[in-house]
Amino acid sequence: MAKIGADPILNSPTAAREALEKDLVQGLRGRTHQRPHPLTLLVPIFGNPDSESPDLFLLRLQFSYYPDWPPGAQFVNPFTRQYDKTKDLIWLPRIEGNSRIQVHADYNNSMGQVICSSMTLEFYKVRHGGKESEVWTEKHTFAATINEIEMGLRPNDGYKGRMG
Amino acid sequence: MPNEQESQGPVVEVLYLKTNEEARFHARWSETLQQVWDQAYNELGEAKHAGDTFECQDGAKLDPYLTLTLEQLRERKICVNRKFQIRGPAGGA
Numbered sequence: 001m002a003k004i005g006a007d008p009i010l011n012s013p014t015a016a017r018e019a020l021e022k023d024l025v026q027g028l029r030g031r032t033h034q035r036p037h038p039l040t041l042l043v044p045i046f047g048n049p050d051s052e053s054p055d056l057f058l059l060r061l062q063f064s065y066y067p068d069w070p071p072g073a074q075f076v077n078p079f080t081r082q083y084d085k086t087k088d089l090i091w092l093p094r095i096e097g098n099s100r101i102q103v104h105a106d107y108n109n110s111m112g113q114v115i116c117s118s119m120t121l122e123f124y125k126v127r128h129g130g131k132e133s134e135v136w137t138e139k140h141t142f143a144a145t146i147n148e149i150e151m152g153l154r155p156n157d158g159y160k161g162r163m164g
Numbered sequence: 165m166p167n168e169q170e171s172q173g174p175v176v177e178v179l180y181l182k183t184n185e186e187a188r189f190h191a192r193w194s195e196t197l198q199q200v201w202d203q204a205y206n207e208l209g210e211a212k213h214a215g216d217t218f219e220c221q222d223g224a225k226l227d228p229y230l231t232l233t234l235e236q237l238r239e240r241k242i243c244v245n246r247k248f249q250i251r252g253p254a255g256g257a
Contacts, residue, residue: 023183026183026184026185027183027184029184098257099255099257100254100255100256100257101254101256101257102256102257115256116256116257117254117255117256118254118255118256119254119256120256123256128256130255130256131253131255133213133214133215133253134215134253134254134255134256139182139183139210139213140182140183140252141182141183141184143181143182143183143184144181144182144183144252144254147181147184147251148181148254151223151251154223156223157223
């Protein structure tokens, strides 16, 4: 299982896919999504969702390490479905003052985009420190990843609009 | 007195954000929010973990109101739809 300071361990594609299939319906809870690859989901998500004009973002979840580790999570350009740190800042949300989540366009100026939350795989890959009580457990499904990111996109939780 | 299925008490809904499991059950107007939260774990078949918090599904924090009854919450117009969520700890700033 996930652990602070440990390298994430890749799951077998078959086992990862089975775990995703098991959690898929409840994890999405009726959300619009696309599945361009058996282990990848694209999920639209909105900043400032209760406003008259919410900000659309596209979240890409990747499940190669799932379920012992959380899904990889990145915001991507909805037109290219990729993230280019030189051009796609507008497709990243800016979150300030939230101790649960931050979005880095290029973590440590070399590691690319990181949605810094213990509910994402990248949090562990970059060896981010943290409390054991906040770690991903066998009780979590990818619903926790989407929910945690979505809740960071509300004005009361530090959402400040688009990064670029 | 509120006009909602008086014989069985008000319906509350609780979403468990770690998994999206949902519980929907009747409570009593005289029950405190803390009691509803505790009952939600039973309904969900989950255990309470350190750092869990109880919120309204609109994201409003309910920590200051855990000792209030559902009737008092209704009167104060706090989470009036009684749709709650349990959020686990996370970190990453």
